[in-house]
Amino acid sequence: xxxxxxTMLTDSKAERAVIAAVLLDNATLTSTRAIVETSDxxxxxxxxxxxxxxxxxxxxxxxDVVTVAGEIAAQGKxxxxxxxxxxxxxxxxxxxxxxxxxxxxxxxxxxxxxHVEAARMVAAYALEHGGEELSAYAAKVMRExxxxxxxxxxxxxxxxxxxxxxxxxxxAERLAAPQEDKQxxxxxxxxxxxxxxLCLGDGRLYIFAARPAMGKSALVGQIAHHVASLGRGEVVxxxxxxxxxxxxxxxxxxxxxxxxxxxxxxxxxxxxxGAYFAQLGELAGRRIVYDDTPHVxxxxxxxxxxxxxxxxxVALVVVDYLQLLSLPKAERHDIxxxxxxxxxxxxxxxxxxxxxxxxxxxxxxxxxPDKRPLLADLRSSGDIEQDGDGVVFVYRDEVYKPASKDxxxxxxxxxxxxxxxxxxxxxxxxxxxxxxxxxxxDAPDYAVAGFEMGKK
Numbered sequence: 491x492x493x494x495x496x497t498m499l500t501d502s503k504a505e506r507a508v509i510a511a512v513l514l515d516n517a518t519l520t521s522t523r524a525i526v527e528t529s530d531x532x533x534x535x536x537x538x539x540x541x542x543x544x545x546x547x548x549x550x551x552x553x554d555v556v557t558v559a560g561e562i563a564a565q566g567k568x569x570x571x572x573x574x575x576x577x578x579x580x581x582x583x584x585x586x587x588x589x590x591x592x593x594x595x596x597x598x599x600x601x602x603x604x605h606v607e608a609a610r611m612v613a614a615y616a617l618e619h620g621g622e623e624l625s626a627y628a629a630k631v632m633r634e635x636x637x638x639x640x641x642x643x644x645x646x647x648x649x650x651x652x653x654x655x656x657x658x659x660x661x662a663e664r665l666a667a668p669q670e671d672k673q674x675x676x677x678x679x680x681x682x683x684x685x686x687x688l689c690l691g692d693g694r695l696y697i698f699a700a701r702p703a704m705g706k707s708a709l710v711g712q713i714a715h716h717v718a719s720l721g722r723g724e725v726v727x728x729x730x731x732x733x734x735x736x737x738x739x740x741x742x743x744x745x746x747x748x749x750x751x752x753x754x755x756x757x758x759x760x761x762x763x764g765a766y767f768a769q770l771g772e773l774a775g776r777r778i779v780y781d782d783t784p785h786v787x788x789x790x791x792x793x794x795x796x797x798x799x800x801x802x803x804v805a806l807v808v809v810d811y812l813q814l815l816s817l818p819k820a821e822r823h824d825i826x827x828x829x830x831x832x833x834x835x836x837x838x839x840x841x842x843x844x845x846x847x848x849x850x851x852x853x854x855x856x857x858x859p860d861k862r863p864l865l866a867d868l869r870s871s872g873d874i875e876q877d878g879d880g881v882v883f884v885y886r887d888e889v890y891k892p893a894s895k896d897x898x899x900x901x902x903x904x905x906x907x908x909x910x911x912x913x914x915x916x917x918x919x920x921x922x923x924x925x926x927x928x929x930x931x932d933a934p935d936y937a938v939a940g941f942e943m944g945k946k
Contacts, residue, residue: 499603500532504595509539510579511586516553518589519543520800524793525593530600535571538562542571544789601635608635644782646718649738650774654767677806677844680716683928687911688904690806690844694879695835699849699868701856704884705900707731707810708740708924710846714808715741718778723805723843725778726795730814734780742769744925751922777805785816788833795841804841809834811848812874828873835877849874851883861890865905881906886919900926 508526511518523544531537542561546553555576562571612628619627676689690696690713700706711727718725729737743750746765752758753766781794791809798804809815812830820826831847838845851867863883868875875881883903887894900919904912917926 499599499606501595501599502533502536504592504599505531505533505536506579507592508589508596509536509543511589511592512543512553513555513558513576513579515586515589516547518586519547519553520793520796522589522593523547524790524797525590526597526600530597532600532603535575538565538567538571539576548789604635605632608632644734644780646738646776646778647774649735649780650770653735653739653742653773654770677717677722678720679713681712681917681926681928683915683917684902687913687915688880688882688902688907689910690846691879691909692842692844693839694844694908695831695838695877696844696846696880696882697831697849697868697874697878698846698882698884699851699863699874700884701851701853701863701889703889704886705919705924705926706848706884707737708744709884709902709926710808710810710848711737711741712744712926713846714778714806715745715773715776717806718776719772720805721777723777723803724798725806725808726798726804727778727780727808727810728786728791728794729780729782729810730784730786731810732782734782737780737782738773740924742766742773744920744923745769745772747923749922750924785814787816788818788830791815792833792837795837799841804843806843807837807841807845809845809847811850813850828877831874831877835879847878856890861885862901862903863905875906878906879908880904880910899929 508522512522526540528537528541528544531540539558539562542558542565543553545561546557551557555573558576559571559573608631611631612624615627615631616624676691678685679688679690698706698710714725714727727734727737739753740750743753743766746753746762746769748758748762748766752762758766779798783790791807795804795807812827815830817823817826818829820829834845834847849868851863855861855863855867862885865875865881868881881904883901883905885901885903886896886899887901888897896916898919898921900917901914902917903914904910906912916929918929920927
């Protein structure tokens with residue numbers, strides 16, 4: 491874009507206001523870094539200063555003119571940002587109260603600059619290419635123009651409305667009129683069989699891991715919605731694998747006891763439709779917010795959670811899943827993964843609530859005759875085993891053996907728990923509802939690690 495276009499799509503005063511606000515009140519960084527990133531600042535000096543803010547915050551250091559100048563000097567960039575520049579930033583700012591509004595201006599202009607540049611690239615490409623090749627290139631470039639576009643935080647009420655609008659038309663013709671939790675230490679999962687050995691303690695990081703198609707996302711989603719219904723605080727769910735509306739749909743259908751796919755195809759019975767919409771009403775009152783922004787950073791997760799904590803207690807954080815996050819730069823992949831799990835563990839402590847992080851397992855378990863996961867299957871993925879206060883594996887034998895005697899059941903393997911037993915419990919797997927349930931009274935019993943599983 492020409493210089494005139496760039497001048498129109500930048501606001502130096504807004505950029506200075508954001509930076510000055512953080513210098514005046516470090517607490518504003520928590521909310522603003524969820525809105526704006528270093529690359530959003532058009533001025534190189536402003537971008538360099540913002541990067542120094544983030545580096546200081548990550549170390550827990552205060553942010554002021556002296557510490558920022560020292561951080562920039564350590565990077566050898568003193569010529570770009572000096573003490574005089576930093577000191578002058580706050581001269582025209584009376585109050586940091588409007589910091590978020592200024593940050594949104596900066597982020598919006600940055601997104602517009604990226605899209606203008608993307609459009610220029612597409613126009614140039616179109617001079618020599620056409621048809622599907624041009625369409626594919628245009629889609630790719632425009633998608634990459636805003637790789638950090640933030641998805642909205644969706645409340646239970648938002649999702650209930652979205653799901654209602656989405657399915658009401660297809661289900662209209664079939665529409666009809668419309669256990670107590672076991673007392674456990676820590677945060678209950680809603681599954682009495684699992685609550686017996688597993689304690690989701692405040693300030694702890696739990697890793698729920700499995701190979702694909704085992705149901706790990708379904709299990710953590712089920713736990714999240716149960717916790718959200720307890721009234722103990724808000725649940726913050728980072729849905730990296732699928733859109734928030736899809737996650738909510740699975741939970742609504744499962745709680746209604748209807749087939750998830752039939753609900754999607756509007757194939758429910760009149761009774762099933764009534765049950766589905768009754769559960770939408772329950773979802774509307776549930777204290778859960780989703781962030782389905784793709785490929786978020788751990789800094790974004792921290793910022794969103796800390797911001798939610800300002801308005802009330804956060805009862806649970808769920809990240810689904812680890813390998814889909816935008817990882818920090820590191821010499822090796824496992825080092826980057828380890829950096830994220832350490833930050834998530836610190837987040838659990840700062841919020842004083844459990845944090846559940848879903849993780850994929852490597853393929854090594856599939857090369858063994860007994861394909862049940864082991865802690866060793868995490869060792870090529872950074873410090874997951876070390877950082878996790880609890881490690882829980884989900885295993886369904888029928889995934890590998892369709893005729894397994896355990897068809898319809900899942901083994902929940904508690905491989906590590908700092909303040910509780912390890913072992914295995916068995917849950918019933920209701921595939922059509924994509925949901926777990928406590929075993930029936932006639933289900934097989936298992937005795938592992940000194941306690942019985944599957945008994946009421």
